Amino acid sequence: MNNAKGFILILFHILQIISISKGQLKVGFYSQTCPNAESIVKSVVKEATLVNPQMPPVLLRLHFHDCFVEGCDGSILITENVSNPEIGANAHQGVEGFEQINDAKKELETQCPGVVSCADIVAMAARDAIFLAGGPSYNVETGRRDGKISNIKLAADMPDVDDQIDTLKSKFRNKGLSEKDLVLLSGGAHTIGTAACFFMSKRLYNFTGKDNFNDSDPKINPNFLPVIKNQCPKDGDFDVRIPLDAVTSDKFDDQSLRNIKNGTAVLSSDARLYDDEFTRQVVNSYADVDQNLGLKKVSSFAQDFAKAMVKMGRIGVKVGSDGEIRRVCNSFN
Numbered sequence: 250m251n252n253a254k255g256f257i258l259i260l261f262h263i264l265q266i267i268s269i270s271k272g273q274l275k276v277g278f279y280s281q282t283c284p285n286a287e288s289i290v291k292s293v294v295k296e297a298t299l300v301n302p303q304m305p306p307v308l309l310r311l312h313f314h315d316c317f318v319e320g321c322d323g324s325i326l327i328t329e330n331v332s333n334p335e336i337g338a339n340a341h342q343g344v345e346g347f348e349q350i351n352d353a354k355k356e357l358e359t360q361c362p363g364v365v366s367c368a369d370i371v372a373m374a375a376r377d378a379i380f381l382a383g384g385p386s387y388n389v390e391t392g393r394r395d396g397k398i399s400n401i402k403l404a405a406d407m408p409d410v411d412d413q414i415d416t417l418k419s420k421f422r423n424k425g426l427s428e429k430d431l432v433l434l435s436g437g438a439h440t441i442g443t444a445a446c447f448f449m450s451k452r453l454y455n456f457t458g459k460d461n462f463n464d465s466d467p468k469i470n471p472n473f474l475p476v477i478k479n480q481c482p483k484d485g486d487f488d489v490r491i492p493l494d495a496v497t498s499d500k501f502d503d504q505s506l507r508n509i510k511n512g513t514a515v516l517s518s519d520a521r522l523y524d525d526e527f528t529r530q531v532v533n534s535y536a537d538v539d540q541n542l543g544l545k546k547v548s549s550f551a552q553d554f555a556k557a558m559v560k561m562g563r564i565g566v567k568v569g570s571d572g573e574i575r576r577v578c579n580s581f582n
C-alpha cells in the first residue's frame with residue numbers, strides 16, 4: 250500500500266518535471282518566482298493612464314501587433330542594436346507603448362532580475378488596459394519567453410486596414426484564430442482608441458481607385474459619411490486622429506460591433522466584417538442584443554472577448570528553454 254502510494258507520488262513528480270521542462274503558459278506563472286509581477290505591471294499601466302488617458306488602447310494594440318509577428322514574444326519591442334527591426338514596418342505604423350513596457354521592466358528587474366519576460370509584460374499590460382477602460386477582467390496566462398529575432402520583413406503578413414474580408418479571415422486563420430475571434434478581436438477591440446486619418450484615405454476618397462471626393466465606401470451610413478469626411482478632409486492632415494468608436498470612444502463596450510451593423514464603423518477592415526454572411530451573423534449576435542431588456546439578454550461580448558484575448562495570447566509563444574528573458578525590453582541580451 251505504502252509502496253503503491255510512493256510509486257504514484259514519484260510518477261506524479263516525474264510528470265511534473267517533464268511538464269516544467271517542456272514549459273507551458275499558465276495563470277500565475279510568476280507566483281513563486283516574482284509574486285509582485287502582476288501588481289507591478291498593473292500599477293505602471295494605471296499611472297501611465299493617469300498621465301495619458303489614451304494609454305489603454307495603445308497598450309492593447311501593442312499586444313496584438315506583438316502576437317501577429319513571430320508570436321507573442323516581445324519581438325515588436327526591439328528598437329536597439331538591430332538593423333531593420335520589425336518595428337519599422339508600415340503595418341506597425343503608430344504602434345506605441347514602448348516606454349511604459351520598458352518602465353515596468355525596469356521595476357521588475359529591481360525586484361526579480363532575469364525572471365519576467367517582456368512578452369509577458371505586454372500581455373499583462375493589455376489585460377490591465379482593457380479593465381481600466383471598463384472592459385472585462387480576466388486571468389492572463391504567463392510563461393512566455395522573449396524572442397531573439399526582429400526583422401522588418403517578418404511583418405509582411407499583418408492584417409491591413411484595406412484588406413477584403415477573405416484576406417482578413419485567412420490572416421487570422423493562419424494564426425490559429427477563428428472567424429469569431431476575428432470579429433471579437435478586431436471589431437471588438439476597436440471600441441476604444443483612435444486612428445490617424447492616414448488609414449481612412451482609401452476608404453473615403455479612393456475606394457474603387459477613381460481617386461475623387463465621392464469615391465467612398467458605399468457601406469458607410471449616409472448620415473455618417475459627411476461627418477467622417479469632415480473629420481478627415483481629402484487634402485487635410487493625415488496625422489489627425491479620430492475616435493474608432495464615435496459613440497462611446499473611451500469606454501470598452503460592445504458599441505463598436507453595433508457601429509459595424511449601423512454602417513458607422515470607422516475602419517474599413519471593421520466594415521468588411523459585415524460583408525460576409527458568417528462574420529455578419531457574429532456581429533449581429535452581439536449588436537442585436539437589446540441593452541434595455543435586462544439581465545436575460547445581456548450581451549456575452551465582454552466574456553467572449555476575454556476568451557479570445559487569451560487565445561490570441563497563445564499565438565506562437567516560446568516557452569520552456571526557447572528564447573530568452575531579456576534584461577531590457579528594447580534589445581536582445
Ligand code: HEM
Nearest residue numbers: 306310313343408409410434435438442443444445448518
Ligand atoms: C483585422 C485586423 C486589424 C486591423 C486591420 C487593424 C487596424 C487598425 C488601424 C489601422 C488602427 C489605427 C492605428 C493608428 O492610426 O495609429 C488600429 C487601432 C487600434 N487597434 Fe486595430 N486592427 C486590427 C486588429 C486589432 C486587434 C486584434 C486588436 C486588439 C485585440 C486591435 C486593437 C487596436 C486598438 C486598441 C487600436 C487603437 C490604438 C490607439 O488608440 O492608439 N486591433 N487598428
Ligand SMILES: *[C@@H]1O[C@H](CO)[C@@H](O)[C@H](O)[C@H]1NC(C)=O
Nearest residue numbers: 329330331577579580581582
Ligand atoms: C547597443 O550596443 C552598444 C554598443 O555595443 C551598447 O553600448 C549599448 O548599451 C547597446 N544598447 C542596448 C539597449 O543594449
Ligand SMILES: *[C@@H]1O[C@H](CO)[C@@H](O)[C@H](O)[C@H]1NC(C)=O
Nearest residue numbers: 450451455456457458459460
Ligand atoms: C487610388 O487607387 C488606385 C488604385 O488602387 C491607385 O493606383 C492610386 O495611386 C490611388 N490614388 C491615391 C491618391 O492614393
Ligand SMILES: *[C@@H]1O[C@H](CO)[C@@H](O)[C@H](O)[C@H]1NC(C)=O
Nearest residue numbers: 459460461462463464465483
Ligand atoms: C460629389 O457629389 C456631389 C453630390 O452628389 C456633387 O455635387 C459633386 O459635384 C461631386 N463631386 C465630385 C468631385 O465628383
Ligand SMILES: *[C@@H]1O[C@H](CO)[C@@H](O)[C@H](O)[C@H]1NC(C)=O
Nearest residue numbers: 470472473507508511512513
Ligand atoms: C446609426 O448612425 C447614425 C449616424 O451616425 C445615427 O444617427 C444613429 O443614431 C445610429 N443608429 C443606431 C441604431 O445606432
